[in-house]
Amino acid sequence: MMAPILYRFLVFFLIMVQTLNAQHNLTGTFSPAKNYKWVLVYHQKPNGQLNFVAEGGISNGKTEISLPKEAPKGTYRVVYGLPEDKNYFEILYSGEENISFSFSPQGLTFIQSEENKIISGYFSEIYTLENKLINFYRSRSTDVSQLDAIIRSLKEVQATYEKKSDGLMAKHFIKANHPYIPTTNENAVTYIINSKDHYFDHLDSNNKVLQGSNFLNDKLFNYVFTSLPPKRLSAVEVEKVMQENVTVLMKHLSNGDESFKLYFLYALWKKASDNKMNSLADIIYNEHLKSVAVSQDKTSLIKVIDKYNTLRVGATAPDIVGEENSKNLSDLSESDYYLLVFWNSQCPHCLEQLPILHEKLTTLSQLKVLAIGLESDLESWKKESAQFNGFSHSVSMGELISKVSITYEIKQTPTYYILDAEKKILAKPLTTEEVFEFFKIK
Numbered sequence: 001m002m003a004p005i006l007y008r009f010l011v012f013f014l015i016m017v018q019t020l021n022a023q024h025n026l027t028g029t030f031s032p033a034k035n036y037k038w039v040l041v042y043h044q045k046p047n048g049q050l051n052f053v054a055e056g057g058i059s060n061g062k063t064e065i066s067l068p069k070e071a072p073k074g075t076y077r078v079v080y081g082l083p084e085d086k087n088y089f090e091i092l093y094s095g096e097e098n099i100s101f102s103f104s105p106q107g108l109t110f111i112q113s114e115e116n117k118i119i120s121g122y123f124s125e126i127y128t129l130e131n132k133l134i135n136f137y138r139s140r141s142t143d144v145s146q147l148d149a150i151i152r153s154l155k156e157v158q159a160t161y162e163k164k165s166d167g168l169m170a171k172h173f174i175k176a177n178h179p180y181i182p183t184t185n186e187n188a189v190t191y192i193i194n195s196k197d198h199y200f201d202h203l204d205s206n207n208k209v210l211q212g213s214n215f216l217n218d219k220l221f222n223y224v225f226t227s228l229p230p231k232r233l234s235a236v237e238v239e240k241v242m243q244e245n246v247t248v249l250m251k252h253l254s255n256g257d258e259s260f261k262l263y264f265l266y267a268l269w270k271k272a273s274d275n276k277m278n279s280l281a282d283i284i285y286n287e288h289l290k291s292v293a294v295s296q297d298k299t300s301l302i303k304v305i306d307k308y309n310t311l312r313v314g315a316t317a318p319d320i321v322g323e324e325n326s327k328n329l330s331d332l333s334e335s336d337y338y339l340l341v342f343w344n345s346q347c348p349h350c351l352e353q354l355p356i357l358h359e360k361l362t363t364l365s366q367l368k369v370l371a372i373g374l375e376s377d378l379e380s381w382k383k384e385s386a387q388f389n390g391f392s393h394s395v396s397m398g399e400l401i402s403k404v405s406i407t408y409e410i411k412q413t414p415t416y417y418i419l420d421a422e423k424k425i426l427a428k429p430l431t432t433e434e435v436f437e438f439f440k441i442k
Helices: 004-020 114-138 144-164 170-176 188-197 214-226 235-253 258-274 278-295 299-311 348-361 378-385 403-407 432-438
Strands: 025-030 038-044 050-057 062-066 074-079 088-093 099-104 107-112 337-343 367-375 392-397 415-420 425-427
Touching: 038 062, 050 062, 088 099, 088 114, 107 114, 114 144, 114 170, 114 188, 144 170, 170 214, 214 235, 214 258, 235 258, 235 278, 258 278, 258 299, 278 299, 337 348, 348 367, 348 432, 367 378, 367 403, 378 392, 392 403, 415 432, 425 432
Parallel strands: 025 099, 337 367, 367 392
Antiparallel strands: 025 062, 038 050, 038 074, 074 088, 099 107, 337 415, 415 425
C-alpha cells in the first residue's frame, strides 16, 4: 500500500500538471448580434508583430474559442471586423484563467477574468478622477477642499489597485499609468508643467509586457503630441515643442530593445506624417528612425519613407522624363498652378474624365494642365490627346511600369497632382470633383 504522504504528494503533483497544461476558453457576446460574424485572435509582440492564435465564428452574437495550450501569456488582440487595424480590442491573457466578456459599440465589459476585470476597473476609476481634476482647473475653482478630495481619491484608487493587482500582469499597466498627483494646492499652470516634468516617473518604456500592448504606444504618443505649455502657440511653435518632446522621449528609449524602437519610431513618424507635420516627421526620421532602421537591416523601410517624402504634400515634384514632348517641370514658369494628370488613352474612365477637365479648366488663366500619357500604344495616345487643345501633352511608354509611373507611384489612371508656381506639391486629389473643389469651380 502506498504511503499516505506520498499518495497525497502524487495527487497534488498531477493536479498541478493538469492545471499548467489546461486549455482555456475565450467566450464573448457581441451586440447588436447581426453586426458580427467572426473573431480572430492574435498575440501581440513587443516589435509590433501579430502572431495568429485562434479564430471562431459568432452565432447569434455569441462566440467561444479554445486557446491553444501553448498560447503564451501576454496581450492579445481580438479582431471582430474589417479593417482589422480599426476593429479590435485588447485583452490580457495570463495562461491561467478563462476569459468571458460582453462587447458593444458602447464599450467592453469583462464578466470573467481577474486580470481584465481589475485593469478595466482601474482605468475606469482613475480616468474619471483625472477628468474631475482637469475640470476643476478648467472651472477656475478656488475650493481647496474639493481639490483635496480629488487628490485624496486619486491616491487611494492608485494604491488600492496596485495592491489588488499584486502577482498579475495587470500591475505592469497600473503602475506605469500612475498619474501625476499634486501634493499641494497648486494652480492649473503649475499642474500642467509638473505633469509633463513627472510624466516618466512611473513609466518604464523598456518594459516588455508594456511593449506588447498599444498602451505604451498611446502613452508615448500622448507625451509627444499633447505635452504642451499652458499658453497659446502658433502651429510652428507647437511643432517645435513636439520636436523637443521627441528628444526627451528618446532618452527614455535609448537603452531599449532596437526592434521595439524601430516599430515605435515608424508609428510615430507615420502619425506625424498623417497629420502633415512634416518638420516633426523629418526630425523623427532623420535623427532617430533612419539610424535604427539601418542597424536593424531594414533598408526596405528607408526606401518606403524616402519615396513617401519625395511625393508628399510640400515636397518639390520630381521632373517628368517622357519619351515625347516631355519638359522638365523646373523649366516651366508661365503659371501660378500646375495640374499633373496621369492618364491612359485606352482607359474608359480617363476618356470620360478628361473632357470634363478640359471643359472646366482651360478657362483658368493661372493654371497649366500637364497631361502625361502612360501608354502602350503611341498612335492611340496621339489620336486621343489631340482632342484636348490647351493641355500640355507628353507620353511615357510602359503604362503603369513606365519610368514616370514608378517615379510618381501611379497605381491607377487618372491620377492627379496639383503644384504651385515653384512646383511644390499642394494637393493630391483623388477625383475630378476634388480638383474642382481645390480651384473653387462648381
